Amino acid sequence: MLRVMNRLLHMVFVLWAVATIMFFMFRLMTGNPLAAYIDTNFTIEQQQALMAQFGLDKPLWKQYIIYMGNLLQGELGQSFFYRKPVGEVLMNAFPNTIVLTMGALVIAYLFGIPVGAYLAWKRGTWVEGVGIPTVLATRAAPEFWLGMILLAVFAFNLGWFPSGGANTAGAEFDSELARFLSLDFLWHLILPALSLSLYLQGLPLLLMRSNMLEVMQEEFVTMARMKGLSEWAIIMRHAARNALLPVVTTFALSIGLSVGGNVVVETVFSWPGLGRLLVGAVASSDFPLAQGAFLLITLVLVTMNFVADLLYHTLDPRVSHGSRN
Amino acid sequence: MAAATEDLALAPYIYRRKSVRKRVLSALHSLVAVPMRDPFALAGVAIYAVFVFVAIFANQIAPYDPLEILFADGKLAANIAPLTEPHILGTTNLGRDIFSQLVFGTRSALIIGLSAAFVVATLGTLVGLLAGYFGGWVDVVTMRVADIALGIPFLPFVIVLAAFLDPSVWNIVLAMAILLWPNTARVVRSQVLTVRERAFIDAARVTGSSTSRIIFQHVAPNILPLSFLYGSIAIGWAILTEASISFLGFGDSNSVSWGVMLQDAFLSQALSRGQYYWFLPPGFCIILVVVAGFFISRGYEEILFPKLRD
Numbered sequence: 327m328l329r330v331m332n333r334l335l336h337m338v339f340v341l342w343a344v345a346t347i348m349f350f351m352f353r354l355m356t357g358n359p360l361a362a363y364i365d366t367n368f369t370i371e372q373q374q375a376l377m378a379q380f381g382l383d384k385p386l387w388k389q390y391i392i393y394m395g396n397l398l399q400g401e402l403g404q405s406f407f408y409r410k411p412v413g414e415v416l417m418n419a420f421p422n423t424i425v426l427t428m429g430a431l432v433i434a435y436l437f438g439i440p441v442g443a444y445l446a447w448k449r450g451t452w453v454e455g456v457g458i459p460t461v462l463a464t465r466a467a468p469e470f471w472l473g474m475i476l477l478a479v480f481a482f483n484l485g486w487f488p489s490g491g492a493n494t495a496g497a498e499f500d501s502e503l504a505r506f507l508s509l510d511f512l513w514h515l516i517l518p519a520l521s522l523s524l525y526l527q528g529l530p531l532l533l534m535r536s537n538m539l540e541v542m543q544e545e546f547v548t549m550a551r552m553k554g555l556s557e558w559a560i561i562m563r564h565a566a567r568n569a570l571l572p573v574v575t576t577f578a579l580s581i582g583l584s585v586g587g588n589v590v591v592e593t594v595f596s597w598p599g600l601g602r603l604l605v606g607a608v609a610s611s612d613f614p615l616a617q618g619a620f621l622l623i624t625l626v627l628v629t630m631n632f633v634a635d636l637l638y639h640t641l642d643p644r645v646s647h648g649s650r651n
Numbered sequence: 652m653a654a655a656t657e658d659l660a661l662a663p664y665i666y667r668r669k670s671v672r673k674r675v676l677s678a679l680h681s682l683v684a685v686p687m688r689d690p691f692a693l694a695g696v697a698i699y700a701v702f703v704f705v706a707i708f709a710n711q712i713a714p715y716d717p718l719e720i721l722f723a724d725g726k727l728a729a730n731i732a733p734l735t736e737p738h739i740l741g742t743t744n745l746g747r748d749i750f751s752q753l754v755f756g757t758r759s760a761l762i763i764g765l766s767a768a769f770v771v772a773t774l775g776t777l778v779g780l781l782a783g784y785f786g787g788w789v790d791v792v793t794m795r796v797a798d799i800a801l802g803i804p805f806l807p808f809v810i811v812l813a814a815f816l817d818p819s820v821w822n823i824v825l826a827m828a829i830l831l832w833p834n835t836a837r838v839v840r841s842q843v844l845t846v847r848e849r850a851f852i853d854a855a856r857v858t859g860s861s862t863s864r865i866i867f868q869h870v871a872p873n874i875l876p877l878s879f880l881y882g883s884i885a886i887g888w889a890i891l892t893e894a895s896i897s898f899l900g901f902g903d904s905n906s907v908s909w910g911v912m913l914q915d916a917f918l919s920q921a922l923s924r925g926q927y928y929w930f931l932p933p934g935f936c937i938i939l940v941v942v943a944g945f946f947i948s949r950g951y952e953e954i955l956f957p958k959l960r961d
Contacts, residue, residue, distance in 0.1 A: 339795075340802035347799075351815070459942070466887065466941035468894045471913060471934035478922040478930075489923075586804030590895045594917070604807055605899050608814040616814055620807050628802045 330636065337632045344624050349393050352617050353386065365406035376404060397621070403614035407607070412618040415603065420622065423592070423599035427584045429515055430522035435577060438527040442534025442573075443566050447557075449539065465528035470590040473521035477594065480517060487517045490596035518595040522588065526580060530573050537569035544568075575638045582630030586623050692950025698943035702936075706758040715748040717755040717907040741928050743915065752907050753932050759908040760890045760940060763820050767889030770828045772882035775835025776874065782836065783843025784866050790840070797833035805830055806895060813901035820903055823892050827885065835881040842874050880951040887941035894937055909933035 368376070377383055384392070396402070402412035445457050464472075481489040493510055541547065542565055550560045589601030596602070600619050607615035705712060714737060741749050782793040809826040816822050846852065847870065855869050890909075896902050897910025904911060916922070916930040 336798065340799055343799040344803055347803075351811070462942050462945050463938050466891075466938045466945065467934060468891055468898075468910075468913075468937055470895065470898055471930070471937070474913070474917060474922060474930055475934075478925060478927065482923040483925055583804075586807050589806050589810065590898060593899060601807075604810055608810050609900065611814065613814070616811060620804075620811050623804045623807050624802065627804050631802070 329639065333632055333635055337628055340628050341625065344628075345394065345397055345621060346390075348617055348621060349390060352613055353389070365404075367406075368404070372404065402618040402621075405607075405615040406612040407610055407615065408612075412614045415615060416600065416618050416622055419598055419600050419603045419619075422597060423585060423588060423601065426515065426518055426522070426592070426597060426599060427581060427588060429519040430526055431577060431580055431584065433519060433523040434526035434580075435530045435573075437523070438530030439534050439570065439573060441527075442531040443538050443561065443569070445531070446535045446538030446542070446569075447561055461528050461531055464524055467525065468590070469521060469525045469587070470594045472524045473518065473591050473594040476517050476521050488514050490514075491598070514595075514597075518591055518597050521594070522584065522591050526584065529576060529580065533576060534569060534573050537572055538565055541565045541569045572638075575634050578630050578634035578637055582627035582634075585626045689950040691946040695943040695946030695950070698939055699947070702757050702761060702940055702943075705754055706761045709754050709758050712754050715751040717752040718747060720747060741926075743919065743929060749912075749929055749932070752912050753909075753936060755907040756909040756912060756933060757936065759820065759906055760893065760936070763823060763893050763908075764886040764890045764940070767824045767827045768882040768885040770824055771831045771885040772835055772878045774828055775832040775881060776839050776871075776878040778832060779836040779839025780843055780866055780871060780874070783840040784847055784862075784870060793836065794840075797836055800830050800833045803830055806892065809892060809896055810899065810901060813896070818901055818903050820893055820897075820906065820908070822901075823889060823896055827889055827892070831885060831888070835878065838881065839874050839877055842877055843870055846870050846873050876951060880948050883944050883948045883951065887944035890937060890940055894933075909937055 400413050402416075404410070405412050405415050408415050441457075445454055448454050448457075477489060481487050491514055493508075493514060538561075547560060547565055550564045555564075585600065588599060589605060591597070592599045592601040593605055600623060604616060604619040604623070606612070607619060743749060743752075778793050778797075782790045805826070808830060809823055812822050812826055816825075852865060852869055855865050860869070893902065893908060894910035894913065897904075897908055898914045898917070900914060902908065902910055902914075910933075912933045913930055916926065921929045
């Protein structure tokens, strides 16, 4: 319990620090704190409301306190481009990013784990000789380039999939949930999710493989061999189960990392998610939106690091036993 | 224990006889010797050698200026298919020679990769050395700062930086320096913690060496291979990041790089026109350089952490 509290405090500390850095970056580097929140095209009333809400005429330290207070309430100002509260714009994009990330990760892990176990089994054969460099190549390829190839082949050349967006233009749905469950959405999701998972599968695959190789040296595997179990039973029932634990932890870690890394793939497929929002905001100097999107991505990353850390200690008791002594 | 006493007994002989220059040279020698023992690492070095050659002699190898708009028979030489004389990889929609762009892209990739790797490895090693050697509050403060840096999403941070700074590839080096030193620093730090306890450091202290002398001349050579390992990983990271940032349009659009080529192809409808010869080669080059980095770092890893050898 003490450990959990400790990690939680640590997470809050990191979030506070990042929020503070952003505060100074956006106030000082824009040259003028007003520029960070007020667009010259806003109406006088809007400008005054923002002045009051963020205390932009007050000294910097007071602005800082107001900023933190607003942040805790999810109050991030008005987007210059969308003319809407930043929170609202972010919340529209966030589910799209989460669905894309989770979809890609599920594909990546469903593929990577068994293939990693298989490559461990085939250690020292030509399968490994071809497999490992291929996996390394997918990890070395830029995600957006993989996306470009898929786009050129499957969307433009073969015409099997749409070339961008999350829904067919003009499609209407009763609710957000209905939209996510529609075939149309799935249709749009496949290519971007596939290009992300092509990159993401490398981590679970290589990790599973090295864990398997390690586990195969353990006594209980020797024991299973001595009992005369088949090689398949040893691998699936004894080795793979134990090798799987650390891989599961990285799933949480990957969610956090991937939400930040999605940026380019979302741009290639015009996927209306957080990353594309961030890119658009920076390109059009929409400072409140850029800051909000960045903070939300950071929140996901830091939270997932925390979750992974907890999972790691819960799933593998040996780790926590070590630290208690 | 036996090793430690041996260290202490031999210390005056070994470390007085061998000059600092020789010690650094022998550390460097082991860095060069490592790849020769591992076929993958050797392949990595070979790939790098080719790219370095191309980068240095880009002016001689490339048949055209990469940004020159070419004309043939008074007409714009646009969208020429590959393997047409004299354009091996064809031309872009603006009549620029793709092969020449690829050759010059090598140069910018290596410049950014090597400088980012140098900055990250140097900064990380320096911080790790100080945190590990001094411990106490220096250690606490630097490791807290490292936690913060690791909590910042990398690519989004580079993009946000682009909002304030002029578009330039140096933003990527800057962002990498700010965010990626902790990985190196943490590993170097833990290595320093063990080296610090070794007998020859005590011996140096007893003979009255100054703190900076101990850190930089006695401890540092022992962790140089680790810095190289993290540096070789950073090269690939930097090249991939440059590609992403340029693709998003936050790079220097006047430069010629693989990322800019991909952005150019993407925005010029090369995908829908099926101009694979335009956007496939830059990706393959990126893969080759990054994989070469993986291979080399793998070679070092096996020497540095033999336990990992499976």
